[in-house]
Amino acid sequence: MAAMFGSVCGTLTLLMCVLGGQALDLLRATATSGNPPSTPMVHCWCASYPNLTLCSWPEPALSPPTHYITTYSERHNQLATRQCHLTPPNSSSSALNSSSSEQLWHCHLPNLKLLTDYIINVTAVYSGGSSSHLASFMLEDIVKPDPPVDVRVSPHNIRNLLVEWSPPPTWANLDIFPLKYQIMYQWENRGTPKFVNLGPFESTKAELKGLTPGKVYQFQVCAKELLGLGECSNWSSPVNITIPRTKP
Ligand SMILES: *[C@@H]1O[C@H](CO)[C@@H](O)[C@H](O)[C@H]1NC(C)=O
Ligand SMILES: *[C@@H]1O[C@H](CO)[C@@H](O)[C@H](O)[C@H]1NC(C)=O
Ligand SMILES: *[C@@H]1O[C@H](CO)[C@@H](O)[C@H](O)[C@H]1NC(C)=O
Ligand SMILES: *[C@@H]1O[C@H](CO)[C@@H](O)[C@H](O)[C@H]1NC(C)=O
Ligand SMILES: *[C@@H]1O[C@H](CO)[C@@H](O)[C@H](O)[C@H]1NC(C)=O
Ligand SMILES: *[C@@H]1O[C@H](CO)[C@@H](O)[C@H](O)[C@H]1NC(C)=O
Numbered sequence: 001m002a003a004m005f006g007s008v009c010g011t012l013t014l015l016m017c018v019l020g021g022q023a024l025d026l027l028r029a030t031a032t033s034g035n036p037p038s039t040p041m042v043h044c045w046c047a048s049y050p051n052l053t054l055c056s057w058p059e060p061a062l063s064p065p066t067h068y069i070t071t072y073s074e075r076h077n078q079l080a081t082r083q084c085h086l087t088p089p090n091s092s093s094s095a096l097n098s099s100s101s102e103q104l105w106h107c108h109l110p111n112l113k114l115l116t117d118y119i120i121n122v123t124a125v126y127s128g129g130s131s132s133h134l135a136s137f138m139l140e141d142i143v144k145p146d147p148p149v150d151v152r153v154s155p156h157n158i159r160n161l162l163v164e165w166s167p168p169p170t171w172a173n174l175d176i177f178p179l180k181y182q183i184m185y186q187w188e189n190r191g192t193p194k195f196v197n198l199g200p201f202e203s204t205k206a207e208l209k210g211l212t213p214g215k216v217y218q219f220q221v222c223a224k225e226l227l228g229l230g231e232c233s234n235w236s237s238p239v240n241i242t243i244p245r246t247k248p
Contacts, residue, residue, distance in 0.1 A: 039131040040122045045144040048172045053112055055120055059089050059103040065124035070107050075117035075136055084109050112139050143230025145223040146170045153219050153241045156207055164205040165221045178226040187217045213245040
């Protein structure tokens with residue numbers, strides 16, 4: 001394996017060659033003049049195992065490429081390349097700014113095989129040259145559901161709280177590939193933030209005990225594939241609740 005990586009790396013003009021676990025990332029730039037053009041920073045994840053795999057990368061704000069060529073193949077059959085389904089950045093949806101005014105390209109890789117190494121090649125083509133980002137992945141390693149939705153927190157019995165949520169609607173095969181969940185809640189104690197992580201839970205609710213009346217608590221939930229493939233989703237949008245003071 002290492003020898004094969006070595007030869008792949010050796011045949012390219014490399015700016016960077018990272019071998020992290022099973023992941024291989026290669027960046028190559030070719031420029032006919034001037035500075036090397038910027039290489040797309042590609043991030044791939046599987047939002048619904050096994051059928052929804054996406055890669056995304058930001059469009060450079062200054063001097064964007066004229067176009068992209070996006071191909072992928074099985075690592076051990078690189079002659080059979082396929083095009084991925086490219087979606088341009090959508091300014092009105094990225095106006096829902098999670099971070100900045102970053103414009104993201106997305107590409108969809110349908111029908112990937114299980115337990116198979118893939119290589120994706122995202123090449124940004126500029127008038128003066130081109131620049132490729134190669135990434136390799138196995139579906140099982142990049143599973144990351146979307147966050148759970150509809151998180152509800154309500155007082156329950158005396159001094160307890162009931163936290164309920166719904167699975168991410170994009171996770172299509174809940175019956176075959178169930179999810180497990182973690183709860184994080186936080187509060188401030190004399191100006192210092194405190195955090196508690198609970199779980200995993202296999203159901204979509206949990207009852208919590210022993211919270212302090214009068215305090216504000218913030219709740220978030222994340223979802224992970226039940227057998228532990230990949231990573232937990234991003235945290236859901238926070239929900240705050242003030243624990244009611246019990247009457248004497
Ligand atoms: C995944 O997609 C393939 C091809 O589109 C389809 O045949 C299969 O039923 C899908 N699998 C699941 C679990 O949805
Ligand atoms: C952009 O996204 C919005 C909502 O997310 C949608 O209504 C609109 O049609 C999209 N525009 C393009 C050009 O895809
Ligand atoms: C989105 O960006 C605008 C200005 O760029 C900012 O005022 C606003 O607070 C941002 N919203 C979120 C949810 O980050
Ligand atoms: C990546 O794709 C570009 C554009 O199709 C191609 O020129 C380049 O050779 C590819 N790189 C590799 C390592 O396959
Ligand atoms: C998860 O959070 C990161 C950082 O805030 C963000 O860039 C990414 O788009 C989020 N992913 C999803 C699926 O919401
Ligand atoms: C929710 O609770 C968190 C943690 O106590 C706090 O930092 C945040 O300001 C609260 N948000 C609102 C809208 O009350």
